[in-house]
Amino acid sequence: MLKLFRYLQPYRWLVAAVMVLVLLQSLSELYLPTLMADIVNDGVVKGDIPYIWKIGGFMLGVTAIGTLVSIAASYLSSRIAAGFGRDVRSKTFRHVENFSLLEFDKIGTASLITRTTNDITQVQQVLIMMMRLMVAAPMMCVGGLIMAISKDAHLSLVFVGAIPVLALTIYLIASRGIPYFKVMQKKVDKLNLVLREGLTGIRVIRSFNRFEHETKRFDEANRDLTQTAIRVNQIMAFMMPMMMLILNFSSLAIIWFGGIRVSQGHMLVGDLMAFLQYAMQIMFSLLMVSMMFVMVPRASASAVRINEVLNTKPVMDDKVHNTVKKDADDSSAIPANPEATPGLVEFENVSFRYPGAESPAISGISFSAAPGEVTAIIGGTGSGKSTLLSMIPRFYDAEDGAVRIGGADVRDLPVDSLRGLIGLVPQKAQLFTGTVADNIRYGKTDADDEEIRHAAAVAQAADFVEEMSEGYSAMISQGGSNLSGGQKQRLSIARALVRKPSIYLFDDSFSALDFKTDAKLRAALKNETTEATVIIVAQRVSTVMDADRIVVMDEGRVVGIGNHKELMNSCVVYREIVSSQLSEEEIA
Known part of the structure; x- marks a missing residue:
């Protein structure tokens, strides 16, 4: 004491x-x-x-x-x-x-x-x-x-x-x-x-x-x-x-x-x-x-x-943060490799094991996601998709290998600057007590009303928000309990969009949306994220079919990388996933 x-x-x-x-x-x-x-x-x-x-x-x-x-x-x-x-x-x-x-x-x-x-x-x-x-x-x-x-x-x-x-x-x-x-x-x-x-x-x-x-x-x-x-x-x-x-x-x-x-x-x-x-x-x-x-x-x-x-010291030591004092949204705080593309996300032989686990959650993962492209990650339940995504904002650190952004290892970057580059939409939509506008503004504290409305429109949330009696001033209950799962997901997406980050991470963020809203949202996102790196984790084949690059995972390993056509010809696991979700006419 x-x-x-x-x-x-x-x-x-x-x-x-x-x-x-x-x-x-x-x-x-x-x-x-x-x-x-x-x-x-x-x-x-x-x-x-x-x-x-x-x-x-x-x-x-x-x-x-x-x-x-x-x-x-x-x-x-x-x-x-x-x-x-x-x-x-x-x-x-x-x-x-x-x-x-x-x-x-x-x-x-x-x-x-x-x-x-x-x-x-x-x-x-x-x-x-x-x-x-x-x-x-x-x-x-x-x-x-x-x-x-x-x-x-x-x-x-x-x-x-x-x-x-x-x-x-x-x-x-x-x-x-x-x-x-x-x-x-x-x-x-x-x-x-x-x-x-x-x-x-x-x-x-x-x-x-x-x-x-x-x-x-x-x-x-x-x-x-x-x-x-x-x-x-x-x-x-x-x-x-x-x-x-x-x-x-x-x-x-x-x-x-x-x-x-x-x-x-x-x-x-x-x-x-x-x-x-x-x-x-x-x-x-x-x-x-x-x-x-x-x-x-x-x-x-x-x-x-x-x-x-x-006295518990975080496992992830923010080495650079102690010497570099920059604004969280200032990308100049990132000591990037001048030869690397800014915003380029690279996984190099990455492995990770949860404490006490008998086997690694992910093992030997290597791929890259470039700005201006949509990279999708798909696989069965427990294949390590969400774990893989968690390595980018350093929720967990790699046991072996390295995750790089702009050529710099994320472990060598200030955490606040690293996360300032990222707009994350988690698997479980988490909203906070406050107004709709407050929840969207959570992604960017100085966002004006026009930016909030634009983000909501792109996220396909504008319609149901404007139908509320108080619109963007409507109160959200604790945990968003007065909204449906799809509405919460769309507000979570709007929260990430208003930030205008260099890297978008969507962790199975379209699962609660109907196919029509999902298609409209992905179409709107294309115009909004033309210069950003977009990484989508999804269960639906329809969500990832149009991605520039699809990473297929199975039991913690990458078993295929390519676009939809290439994977249909070369990856057995991907063909099994597609055939389990789409009819023969849709596949053709």
Whole structure:
């Protein structure tokens, strides 16, 4: 947890101020019992009313000062903790944004959400407590002991018996409960995962009538977390009663032996009352420490999980990005080979294996896609088409071989500049909450209304958008749930078109479109992408038939490259795909 506290650096002066305020509060609380002893010994016993009023007024003043500094310390510590939480969340989110898909697969999306929200909140809450108690508890304990001994050293021997018993009790209870806190955070992850899957997959769950199954999964995860929480709280619940038991026995011993000391004339009544209050302060300071034992272990487990994310270095190191600071859309940031064609995409003997997989997803892939041409990739399910496309924007890096753009290896390019050249339309159309215009403008933040309308028209989205009551100002629900699959795909295509990139990547982006819309869209794209490199991954033969170059894949390997006619004569796999989709008349 101490590693996370480096993010307190901007608040170091505020932290120092909190420490000073808490110190003043502790001193005021330690001074009050002495003043009360003076009132009893010199005022009440002697019947000196003016002295009682004088010291009583002084006590009120000290109490007022203590209250004010306590309020100020609470306010500042809350501000510090809130700022710390904001900074760590921001740092974690920005760091996660740099993760490749490998890191997302390793840690898990549900766990990343828990770590960015619940775990940081745990640390934030403990930080407030620590700032208040890390000075107050030791100060009250040590100061209380000194003041108690100053009142009567012999009576202070009560602490020799009480404090070790108290410390042993705290240790025994905390040592049993602490391991459960780490387990709890993992079970929060599990609950978050089940809940996220249940909410995002609600349509599939309902369509297959699996609501009871998902409810059972959620109940199991929820019950598991609840049982662990109950168990740890049962253990920690012993803390307060045991503390109070020891506290009350200590008070009884102080009153018993103190009464004997008073009756023998070794101690004044006021000093006994003050001693008893100092004993309470010592015990309560240890009680505050025990509360930290309850909170700190869980926060420490959360801090370890947060640091695990922050210390995870993305597999894809952006080498050039650290030295080249250019705009993301500035192609001059790409150190291209002057002999290579700008925008030329080349695969050279590329292989890639997913972590833990027995065999490579793609192996020995070599082909090129030139500007002004349409290169299509086709193959059966699981043949590696989408994986191949993911290598270009560096969602994954090649295990062997190289992917080049303009003659430069993509691994040697700044990631933001590389992706600034690319307009990607993913296999699963992902839209964001906001207006239609906002979603299209996501591809180019400064796009004007005319550019948005033009992109929508080319993507064949203008008709259904203009039929909406609010047109381009119509709101899109979370995930685009108020649109059909084809409408979402067309808006995703418009989002890529408005960017006017050098390279277009269409990952099975026409699958939800009817044949008529598909044909119209591809015809419109030809005029729009005359100077760009276009790579299309598709399942339909009709989508790829007119491509300048077709790459046929089977089981992660390229088994044929050429146009439609050439492949019909030379590639068995391609002929099988064509014959499975088209009639003999259409093939002829």
